[in-house]
Amino acid sequence: MLKLGVPSKGRLQADTFAWFAERGIRLERTGDGREYAGRVKGVDGVELVLLSAGEIPRELAAGRIHLGVTGLDLVAEYLSAADGVTEVARMGFGHADLIVAVPKMWIDVDTMDDLDAAASAFRQVHGHRLRVATKYHRLVRTFFRDQGVADYQLVDSQGATEGTVKNRTAEAVADITSTGSTLEANHLKVLRDGMILASQATLFAADRRRWSTEEAETFTKLERSIARS
Numbered sequence: 001m002l003k004l005g006v007p008s009k010g011r012l013q014a015d016t017f018a019w020f021a022e023r024g025i026r027l028e029r030t031g032d033g034r035e036y037a038g039r040v041k042g043v044d045g046v047e048l049v050l051l052s053a054g055e056i057p058r059e060l061a062a063g064r065i066h067l068g069v070t071g072l073d074l075v076a077e078y079l080s081a082a083d084g085v086t087e088v089a090r091m092g093f094g095h096a097d098l099i100v101a102v103p104k105m106w107i108d109v110d111t112m113d114d115l116d117a118a119a120s121a122f123r124q125v126h127g128h129r130l131r132v133a134t135k136y137h138r139l140v141r142t143f144f145r146d147q148g149v150a151d152y153q154l155v156d157s158q159g160a161t162e163g164t165v166k167n168r169t170a171e172a173v174a175d176i177t178s179t180g181s182t183l184e185a186n187h188l189k190v191l192r193d194g195m196i197l198a199s200q201a202t203l204f205a206a207d208r209r210r211w212s213t214e215e216a217e218t219f220t221k222l223e224r225s226i227a228r229s
């Protein structure tokens with residue numbers, strides 16, 4: 001069986017189901033709606049696996065699922081080329097930007113260069129490095145390095161990241177934004193050149209060299225349905 005991992009709940013799941021339905025493939029939840037089980041109609045040999053979006057990259061890398069729907073941001077953060085996971089299709093929903101934001105009241109800080117200067121000054125005044133809260137450690141480190149910003153430290157935040165500034169556990173954040181309302185509500189502004197990655201929901205395939213002939217054939221059929229739309 002070709003295992004297809006999709007988000008277990010919410011908007012991402014609803015949009016994923018609609019995307020496949022438009023391509024003649026019906027994904028359905030089974031059980032009472034709270035049970036994490038489902039099935040696939042319209043193409044034989046595919047099994048539906050409901051998973052947290054955040055776990056899908058790891059499951060793809062391990063080869064426990066053959067296909068998976070999750071955000072580009074999560075695959076970029078958690079996987080590398082060596083994992084052999086490839087894009088099959090960008091799905092056109094779940095758009096979100098990973099950005100760097102600072103308090104609005106920092107009127108002198110609008111760019112990454114400004115942040116670099118502010119970070120050096122911050123260290124002199126406070127005796128410790130400016131803290132950037134995020135769950136995207138790898139992407140943020142790479143971006144800051146490429147932008148020549150070194151005088152900072154990352155603090156891990158797995159949720160409610162925009163609240164860390166108010167709670168005084170960080171001075172800046174690097175997080176996903178979609179409508180911008182969470183940033184606005186927390187008095188934060190995006191740096192002009194602080195865009196790290198533009199993400200959207202994407203269908204990924206695990207390393208195909210590890211698939212059986214049957215699994216590869218089922219995938220070819222599925223790919224045809226996807227391409228037809």
Ligand SMILES: Nc1ncnc2c1ncn2[C@@H]1O[C@H](COP(=O)(O)OP(=O)(O)OP(=O)(O)O)[C@@H](O)[C@H]1O
Pocket residue numbers: 010012051052053054055070071072073074094095096176177178179199
């Ligand atoms: N406000 C948003 N608008 C659009 N997409 C978003 C938004 N927030 C997060 N996403 C995207 O949704 C995907 C899943 O995000 P996240 O890891 O936060 O999952 P989650 O909803 O917390 O699910 P789980 O708790 O089951 O892991 C990511 O790829 C992310 O880019």
Ligand SMILES: O=P(O)(O)OC[C@H]1O[C@H](OP(=O)(O)OP(=O)(O)O)[C@H](O)[C@@H]1O
Pocket residue numbers: 158159160161162175176177178179180181182183
């Ligand atoms: O720009 P907006 O439309 O306001 O969306 C952005 C928010 O959405 C996500 O959080 P989510 O609701 O997934 O909760 P989390 O803080 O637990 O990650 C993200 O982490 C932002 O906080």
